Amino acid sequence: MAETALNSVARSSAAIGPTRTRITLTRVATVLALALIWEIVARSGLLYEDVVPPLGKVAQAFVALLVAPATYHHLGVTAWEVLAGFALGFLAGVAVGVPMGARRLFGDAVGPYVDGFATAPKIIFLPIAMLAFGIGIASKIALAALSAFFPVAIVTAAGVRQIDPVLVRVGRSFRLTGWQMATRIYLPAMRAAVVTSMRLGFGLAVVGTLLGEIKLSNAGLGFLANEHYSNFRIPELYAVLLLVFILAVGTNSLMSRLGRRRGVKAPAL
Amino acid sequence: MLAVENITKRFATPEGTISALEGVALDVPKGRFVALIGPSGCGKSTLFNIIGGLVDDYAGRVLIDGHPIDGTHHDVGMVFQEESTFPWLTTVENVAFPLDVTGVPKAERLERARRLLALVGLEGFENRFPAELSGGMRQRTAIARTLAFEPKLLLMDEPFGALDEQTRLLLGDQVLRIHRELEQTTLLITHSITEAVQLADQVIVMTYRPGRVKRVVEIDLPRPRTSEIVSSPEFGRLVATIWNDLREEASLGMKDIELHARAGH
Numbered sequence: 001m002a003e004t005a006l007n008s009v010a011r012s013s014a015a016i017g018p019t020r021t022r023i024t025l026t027r028v029a030t031v032l033a034l035a036l037i038w039e040i041v042a043r044s045g046l047l048y049e050d051v052v053p054p055l056g057k058v059a060q061a062f063v064a065l066l067v068a069p070a071t072y073h074h075l076g077v078t079a080w081e082v083l084a085g086f087a088l089g090f091l092a093g094v095a096v097g098v099p100m101g102a103r104r105l106f107g108d109a110v111g112p113y114v115d116g117f118a119t120a121p122k123i124i125f126l127p128i129a130m131l132a133f134g135i136g137i138a139s140k141i142a143l144a145a146l147s148a149f150f151p152v153a154i155v156t157a158a159g160v161r162q163i164d165p166v167l168v169r170v171g172r173s174f175r176l177t178g179w180q181m182a183t184r185i186y187l188p189a190m191r192a193a194v195v196t197s198m199r200l201g202f203g204l205a206v207v208g209t210l211l212g213e214i215k216l217s218n219a220g221l222g223f224l225a226n227e228h229y230s231n232f233r234i235p236e237l238y239a240v241l242l243l244v245f246i247l248a249v250g251t252n253s254l255m256s257r258l259g260r261r262r263g264v265k266a267p268a269l
Numbered sequence: 270m271l272a273v274e275n276i277t278k279r280f281a282t283p284e285g286t287i288s289a290l291e292g293v294a295l296d297v298p299k300g301r302f303v304a305l306i307g308p309s310g311c312g313k314s315t316l317f318n319i320i321g322g323l324v325d326d327y328a329g330r331v332l333i334d335g336h337p338i339d340g341t342h343h344d345v346g347m348v349f350q351e352e353s354t355f356p357w358l359t360t361v362e363n364v365a366f367p368l369d370v371t372g373v374p375k376a377e378r379l380e381r382a383r384r385l386l387a388l389v390g391l392e393g394f395e396n397r398f399p400a401e402l403s404g405g406m407r408q409r410t411a412i413a414r415t416l417a418f419e420p421k422l423l424l425m426d427e428p429f430g431a432l433d434e435q436t437r438l439l440l441g442d443q444v445l446r447i448h449r450e451l452e453q454t455t456l457l458i459t460h461s462i463t464e465a466v467q468l469a470d471q472v473i474v475m476t477y478r479p480g481r482v483k484r485v486v487e488i489d490l491p492r493p494r495t496s497e498i499v500s501s502p503e504f505g506r507l508v509a510t511i512w513n514d515l516r517e518e519a520s521l522g523m524k525d526i527e528l529h530a531r532a533g534h
Contacts, residue, residue, distance in 0.1 A: 164351075164352075166349050166351040166352070166353045167353065167355065169323060169347075169349065169353075170347075170349065170353050170355075172323060172341055173321055173322075173323065173341055173345075173346070173347040174366070174367045174370060174418060175341050175342075175343065176370055180370050184366075184370060185355075188355070188357045188358075189355075189357070191357065
């Protein structure tokens with residue numbers, strides 16, 4: 001039947017584009033090229049050796065970092081601050097973002113404030129957070145939560161607005177309860193937006209936490225980096241940055257995998 | 270089975286009150302296939318929403334088996350004009366959806382969903398996502414999903430409106446088969462005369478704004494039918510009869526739209 005032919009056309013169009021292996025190879029090549037440039041600059045003496053240490057020293061410092069038990073204490077503190085802050089910011093962001101997207105009045109009234117505050121660097125709230133919560137973990141959690149809140153609220157509101165209204169009518173025609181509407185229609189229809197808001201919110205929670213730690217703290221990866229910096233242990237500083245970078249890339253790809261699992265967007269036919 | 274009594278619906282607009290429907294009354298007896306046809310702007314989608322219970326604040330009554338209904342009702346299953354399959358569910362999960370939310374056990378609901386997919390000619394596509402299907406296949410999935418709800422009345426609003434004429438004729442055959450096998454009472458809202466005559470036992474012609482029932486045409490073509498019926502002289506005669514009624518209304522509608530476009534400049 002004609003339908004079957006149409007279907008095979010729809011499927012084959014997905015195969016266009018570069019292959020996975022070529023993408024991976026290009027990625028590896030990019031890292032190698034950057035490392036090479038780094039090493040050339042380090043050995044050329046153009047910049048102070050302290051600013052751009054040779055990669056061997058950074059690698060040594062990285063291994064030392066990985067075997068030091070203290071590292072895991074700091075990592076644990078930072079992880080707790082990021083996760084707790086992100087969780088709070090995410091929940092608050094969803095709680096504000098859903099009515100912002102669903103109710104015209106609320107969205108029009110509150111939206112501009114949220115958008116305005118979203119662009120302000122959250123570090124300016126650190127002094128207040130410290131006054132309120134002290135220099136320990138709590139003030140970092142507050143800063144992380146504040147950082148995560150805004151992108152989550154904005155993306156969630158946009159996600160609610162883009163839900164196809166006919167899907168809501170289908171739900172009503174099947175007489176779903178309010179809870180079923182939320183969990184069976186709204187939530188899956190917003191899945192992409194929720195995952196995007198999680199990625200953005202999580203990234204900014206990490207930024208908020210590390211900024212807070214670098215500014216004033218007694219534990220965490222930001223504190224560790226700042227300690228190395230103050231004592232001019234530059235390879236050690238790079239080792240901490242490398243660790244943060246690897247952790248960030250790892251969590252990010254984990255989260256985007258969450259979004260890719262299901263729910264292909266229908267092409268216009 | 271379905272009785273619509275004296276339905277009137279008015280909308281308030283900035284330019285004043287518009288009467289969308291004025292005293293509309295119709296009956297769909299059990300097992301019959303009735304098509305409602307009218308020009309754009311005759312309020313047929315409003316009537317669809319009223320019968321389906323998605324619109325309130327109207328005058329008149331909708332009755333199922335003699336009982337007035339208010340709001341959405343288990344006996345009325347709606348198929349929408351727009352693309353309405355859930356893109357995050359496979360075909361079989363889409364069809365099983367109304368059974369899932371009413372608590373039918375998994376094995377049973379999947380079994381019933383598979384049977385319905387076979388009925389609409391989609392066996393073999395159970396585990397595909399809507400994005401992998403054609404527009405016609407997605408609408409058939411939506412029809413199967415509504416049938417899974419086991420409504421007494423299947424209420425469809427231009428389900429194939431977005432598809433081309435040839436696909437519509439072929440899908441018409443599937444709809445005829447569904448109607449024959451399930452003896453499903455059906456009310457189809459459409460703007461296609463050929464679709465109405467090809468499928469229905471009775472065609473109700475609506476007037477342009479306000480929407481009223483202008484004429485009821487009995488389609489006495491023999492059943493079982495297939496799309497081949499379109500070449501018969503009887504078919505041509507019925508299409509011509511309906512077009513005679515509809516032409517006047519459609520040109521009224523067109524004039525109105527052109528008038529609005531002119532006023533807008």
